[in-house]
Amino acid sequence: MPPWPRLRVLIADDEAPARAKLRRLLGELPDVEIVAEAADGEEAVARIAEYRPDLVLLDVQMPRLDGFGVVAEVGAERMPPVVFVTAYDAHAVRAFEVHAVDYLLKPVAPERFRKAMERVRAAQGDGTAGRLDAVLAALERRPSHLRRILVHDERRALFLPVNEIDRIHAERNYVRIVTAAGSYQLRGTLSALAVRLDPARFLRISRGDIVRLDAVRELHPWSHGDYKVVMHDGAELTWSRRYRSGADAVLAPPDDS
Numbered sequence: 437m438p439p440w441p442r443l444r445v446l447i448a449d450d451e452a453p454a455r456a457k458l459r460r461l462l463g464e465l466p467d468v469e470i471v472a473e474a475a476d477g478e479e480a481v482a483r484i485a486e487y488r489p490d491l492v493l494l495d496v497q498m499p500r501l502d503g504f505g506v507v508a509e510v511g512a513e514r515m516p517p518v519v520f521v522t523a524y525d526a527h528a529v530r531a532f533e534v535h536a537v538d539y540l541l542k543p544v545a546p547e548r549f550r551k552a553m554e555r556v557r558a559a560q561g562d563g564t565a566g567r568l569d570a571v572l573a574a575l576e577r578r579p580s581h582l583r584r585i586l587v588h589d590e591r592r593a594l595f596l597p598v599n600e601i602d603r604i605h606a607e608r609n610y611v612r613i614v615t616a617a618g619s620y621q622l623r624g625t626l627s628a629l630a631v632r633l634d635p636a637r638f639l640r641i642s643r644g645d646i647v648r649l650d651a652v653r654e655l656h657p658w659s660h661g662d663y664k665v666v667m668h669d670g671a672e673l674t675w676s677r678r679y680r681s682g683a684d685a686v687l688a689p690p691d692d693s
Contacts, residue, residue, distance in 0.1 A: 443557070446487060447473045448480035448506065449495040449521060450609070454542065458493055458521070461549045468553075477501025481509045489516050491556055493540075496522035499608045501643070502625040512569045517559070519552050581634040587613060587620035596620065599637070602651040602667060604629065606644040616669065641665060641675040 445468060449455045455473055462468050471487045474480035478500045484492065492515075496503040503522070507515050520539040538552045584595040596613070605612040606626040613620045622629075630640050640646045647665060656664040661677035 442467045442469060444469050444471045444487070444490045446471060446480070446483055446489040446492045446516075448475075448477070448483070448492060448498065448503070450475050450498045451495075454495070454521070454544075457544060461544065461546060464546075465550075465553060477503070477506045477509075480506045484510055484516065490560075492516050492518050493521055494518050496520055497625055497628060499625065500606070502627040504631075505625075505627040517556060519556060582629075582632045585613065585622065587622060589618070589620060598633065599648075601638075601648055602669060603648065603671065603673070604646040614671075641673060641679055643676070643679075645673050647673065 445462060447455050447458050447462075447470060449458065452475075455475075459470060459473075462470055471489050472483040474483045475498075477498045480492070480494065480498070481501065483489075484506075492506075494503045494506060498506075501509065503518075503520060507518065521544065522539055522541065538555050540549060540552055582598050584597050585601075587594060587596045596615070600615045600617070601613055602616065603614045604626065605614070607621065609625075610621050610623050611626055611629055613622060626640070626644065626646060630638075630646055633646065637650070638646055638648055641663075647667065651668055652665055653668045654666045655675070656666070658664045658674065661680070663675040665673040665675050667673070
């Protein structure tokens with residue numbers, strides 16, 4: 437690689453061995469400084485604000501807040517350049533390629549890593565915010581909404597129709613899917629699941645909760661613009677005003693015209 441200005445890098449990955457491998461690969465490159473590491477999405481957001489790195493190596497699937505949630509939380513205009521480190525599906529990989537935001541598939545190959553870093557150097561100052569916006573938009577436009585989810589209980593596995601789901605809760609590295617018949621734990625993040633659910637039927641009401649709209653019994657205004665959500669099974673959740681954007685139609689009065 438040719439001489440470059442010093443590059444300050446943040447590593448965000450929930451797996452310690454993955455962070456260790458990225459540290460080793462970065463250590464083989466000249467003029468690179470690892471300024472911080474993060475083990476989950478919320479920590480990544482805080483470290484980005486604190487250290488303002490030149491580059492973030494960002495795992496897609498992390499607890500508490502996934503990689504796409506990190507970009508959304510920081511904001512594309514303020515987000516440093518990103519190389520996604522992922523075992524994500526082919527749709528996401530194509531979105532990264534089309535919009536020129538690089539990615540690394542796990543397990544990360546050293547030669548592929550070096551090429552990604554060369555690409556980062558060559559693209560410095562070249563419209564990162566617009567590319568990140570385009571990636572998020574492309575992922576949100578994916579047409580294939582989930583119809584069934586493979587879940588397991590103590591005795592069996594089954595394909596659970598999504599119209600039987602009442603609500604979904606984040607549980608660190610997992611999500612808890614709640615139905616009238618019981619609940620199921622599934623490995624993954626709430627954000628990764630949210631983009632696969634039909635927004636006409638499911639609503640993310642907070643960082644930790646998704647509800648099926650037909651399973652909601654009533655809403656009550658709460659403090660500071662929040663709403664108390666009462667489900668048909670009696671559960672009470674909070675709809676944060678931060679998640680009201682784009683969902684005003686749910687609260688809009690019926691059109692009598």
